[in-house]
Amino acid sequence: MKRYAVRVFYEGKGYYGYQRQLEKRTIEGTIIQALEEIKYINSPEENNFRSASRTDKDVNAIGNVFSFNSEKNIILEELNSVLPKDKTIACWGYSEVEMDFSPKYSMWKKYWYIISKEFLETNSSMTVDKIKAVSSLFRGEHDFSLFCRKDHRKTTRKLDKLIVIEQENRIIFEFLANSFLWEQIRRITSYILNFDTLSKELQNTKKLLQTQTSVNALNLEPASPKQLVLVEHFYENLSWLISKRTKESILKKFETEILKLKQRENLVNSAHKFFFDLG
Template sequence: MRRVALKIAYIGSKFHGYQRQPDYRTVEGELLKVFKETGIIEDTWKAHYSVAGRTDKGVHSTANVISFITDEEIYINKLNGLLPDDIKIVAEARVPYSFKVRFPQTRTYTYIQPIDPFYGESIDIDAMREAINLFIGEHNFRNFSKRNEKNPNREITHVDLKCVDDVLVFTIEGKSFLWNMVRKMVKALLHVGYHELTVDDIEELLQPKELRQYIRLQPAAACGLILSDINYKNIKFKESQYAKDKLAGYLKEEYLTNRQKMITDKHLIEILKSDNEPLTTTNKKIKG
């Protein structure tokens, strides 16, 4: 018997989240189906199976980690051959029996946000960069969560915002996160960028008082969120570039299909709008 840790990459678009659910296609459901088929896991409770993060519907991952005890040898290529095209095991590690997969040193999320091409005003990147620095350190993130938490305090160790080819790339690193926390942080920053919230509003939201009924933050779309890295003390994973390449190949096909749809939609908008109508969306306030 030995405990192993596997790093899982998946494209969340066609999954109803990570956690297994009856009558829904989930990442965990597909993984456990293959593990049981190959005899690696017969019973999740007896195998002490656990996962680092239960990502929501539509969220992607390049680094989620699962761990369990097994007698069987792990052959990544064989398992990946049985898994769907949108899930791949990309790394493995032998870990101590005491290994706690749910408690990494750091988790890193990446959020991808195209700048709204239909918006009438340019986005204020400088204001967003000023606001994003307020998140660094330990704060009460109650106003950035979907539900009430017993302990809403979390520590953010690193944040970054880059603008590449009209796409905003947010990187947020911490030890643990509340439900919807990253997506609500991103949404708040976008509101700052479009002057719908101020930097002072972000500072106020980080105070330990309930403001969710006054400043209503909807989470940013799940499709832009990637659980991009998880690190553990003294654990080194053996990466499989072949598995990563297989998933990248699947993504290239999906990308071309989605790009065709996106360009077609843009042309449809151009055809449908009147000659004098500006191609912009309405500036909507979120307070109140």
């Protein structure tokens, strides 16, 4: 018996989110069905199937991770052959890991939130310089209770990185942290893009990030999930075997389906660089 970690690309459109649900088409459910079809697993329970991130409906991913135990040796081409023919899900790398490995406990996670400059000019009065200035206030450890959809977890988090990458025709918000709260990235992005429309009290970002703030709610809708991309989970001391054929297929899919913006080359080059850095 061996345990594998697998890196997976998916396009969120057309699925009811990542997490498996009864009688609904989900990313995780589709992956489990494929693993069972080729006898890699008997069931998710018996083979200790685990996932790193359970992204919301319409969120995309380049590098989410799942793991499972199997008696068989993994062959990515075999696994991809029983995944959707439209290539909305594709597994492109794997690593043999310890039997107690859980993909949930990565050292850090990276997300991109992508908007076109045309969208910015049409929907926001914020300049790129203003966006960068407000974004810088979120870096570090804060109470993000006003910038998440609350669940049972504590709302204090450390945001290691939030940078704004300006390209010819788009802006990328790059987030990096050990963990994120539910809708945290989308709510931070919405706040930044709507900053100029907020009251003076709500423009006091530092106060909003304090535990003892007097503000109860921002009353802002989270930014659309369709522009959110889970880029990577990073694990120390893991080496990945990467399928070159699948990688090239993913880059093509990334360009044609997710990045439906004019002059896409710069962002596609960013995706190329991501894969190049992996080796």
